[in-house]
Amino acid sequence: MGFSEDDFNEGNESGSDDLLSDDFLRLPEHANILVRIHAVRAWLTRRLKETEIEVGEATLALQELQIAVASFQRRREREQQGVRMQHLQQEFHDAQERLRGFQDADELLEENIAHVTSSERALVEYYLSLEEIMHSDDEERLPATAAWLTALSEVQHRIEYVGIPNEE
Numbered sequence: 001m002g003f004s005e006d007d008f009n010e011g012n013e014s015g016s017d018d019l020l021s022d023d024f025l026r027l028p029e030h031a032n033i034l035v036r037i038h039a040v041r042a043w044l045t046r047r048l049k050e051t052e053i054e055v056g057e058a059t060l061a062l063q064e065l066q067i068a069v070a071s072f073q074r075r076r077e078r079e080q081q082g083v084r085m086q087h088l089q090q091e092f093h094d095a096q097e098r099l100r101g102f103q104d105a106d107e108l109l110e111e112n113i114a115h116v117t118s119s120e121r122a123l124v125e126y127y128l129s130l131e132e133i134m135h136s137d138d139e140e141r142l143p144a145t146a147a148w149l150t151a152l153s154e155v156q157h158r159i160e161y162v163g164i165p166n167e168e
Contacts (some may be wrong), residue, residue, distance in 0.1 A: 021046040027162055039162040040123065044106050044155060051099040051151075058092035096148040099153025103128065123163040130156050138141050
């Protein structure tokens, strides 16, 4: 069974996305800005998928606990599980807010790439746009929860990490 060039390129692209999305990626100083942008995009895509999984796991944990609480007969057991339920609900809410933050950041990245005239400034403009929405009074995005702000801050950190050439 032979492989076509398309098969090789398709697997290679997926592998390169895995490499570019690595949290500890170190790009060479002379790396092209398009590679840096792709590294931010690949990382953001990975974080979106991971956060979607967190939301799903939190949902499952809540459902399992609700079923368990319904079967408890003693009041004390129900109260203990009620505390756990509140904790799981908070985890679920935080995961949803992080997901919303990563989704907002992803949309903003695509908007910036589409509207920035120079690819050299794309990541700088994107970083500044994130900074602006994190400190704005935009009714659509507020109230800005800690988890939402954390997600946007993580994106900014990623931009700093791969968007600026290493000075070693």
